[in-house]
Amino acid sequence: MRMSKTPPHLLISYQLPLPEEAIRPLVDAVKAPGLDLVVEPRPPSGPFAGFQWLLPTAVIIWFGKSYFEGFLKEAGKDHYALVRRGLSSLWPLFFGEGRGVRVTAVGTPGKIRSGEAQYSLGISILGEAGHGLHFKLLFPDDISVEGFNAATASFLSFLERYYAGELDAATELRLRAARAIGGTILVTYDQDQDFFRFLDPIPRPMDSD
Numbered sequence: 001m002r003m004s005k006t007p008p009h010l011l012i013s014y015q016l017p018l019p020e021e022a023i024r025p026l027v028d029a030v031k032a033p034g035l036d037l038v039v040e041p042r043p044p045s046g047p048f049a050g051f052q053w054l055l056p057t058a059v060i061i062w063f064g065k066s067y068f069e070g071f072l073k074e075a076g077k078d079h080y081a082l083v084r085r086g087l088s089s090l091w092p093l094f095f096g097e098g099r100g101v102r103v104t105a106v107g108t109p110g111k112i113r114s115g116e117a118q119y120s121l122g123i124s125i126l127g128e129a130g131h132g133l134h135f136k137l138l139f140p141d142d143i144s145v146e147g148f149n150a151a152t153a154s155f156l157s158f159l160e161r162y163y164a165g166e167l168d169a170a171t172e173l174r175l176r177a178a179r180a181i182g183g184t185i186l187v188t189y190d191q192d193q194d195f196f197r198f199l200d201p202i203p204r205p206m207d208s209d
Helices: 024-030 065-075 078-088 145-163 169-177
Strands: 010-015 037-042 059-063 123-130 133-137 184-190 195-199
Touching: 010 024, 024 037, 024 078, 065 078, 065 123, 065 145, 078 145, 123 145, 133 145, 145 184, 145 195, 169 195
Parallel strands: 010 037, 059 123, 133 184
Antiparallel strands: 010 059, 123 133, 184 195
16 A cells, blocks of 8 residues: 555555445545545455454555544535445445455464454555554454444544544553554454454463463
8 A cells, every 4th residue: 555755635445356346436425625535456465474453455445644634624524424425335345245345365364362353354444543653443244234334433533533632531541552563553343332442463471370
């Protein structure tokens, strides 16, 4: 995924041979005057030997800090609804029994804790975290459309509050304890608890009996 010296407001990267038509509903939904939008294909990935949660997904939606601090202030929060509608259009492509695309890891997916929930390799959403870091929102592979929509809406709200310095104390505490791997802070949305869990892809030593 390429990034210019001046990052765009929003970048949509998709892995070939996925056709551009697959993401066209998202692109068409988010287009707006003043939005610096970059849509780029990237070549198929070769075999990986690493942690599955860190693998690039087939579709990556990347939000820059400037989207929230610049564009959104000018365009108004009505654009949120357009973004959420566009993202929702991708759910049937990567989720559900009748999903249009099934993505599997090639090579060694990494050492994931036994019994840990598996996350989609089809789509992820990234947001700048500052200091060379970024957040990566992972979706459980069995997530419902309602859960998917709740997760995306909550993640956008999380990013906006993060940039504004308005996170609640409990989230701040959990964020300070989160481990960044390869510049990535992995998160997933807990719909039952209505908060984000920060994931650790590297198993910690188990306490001995």
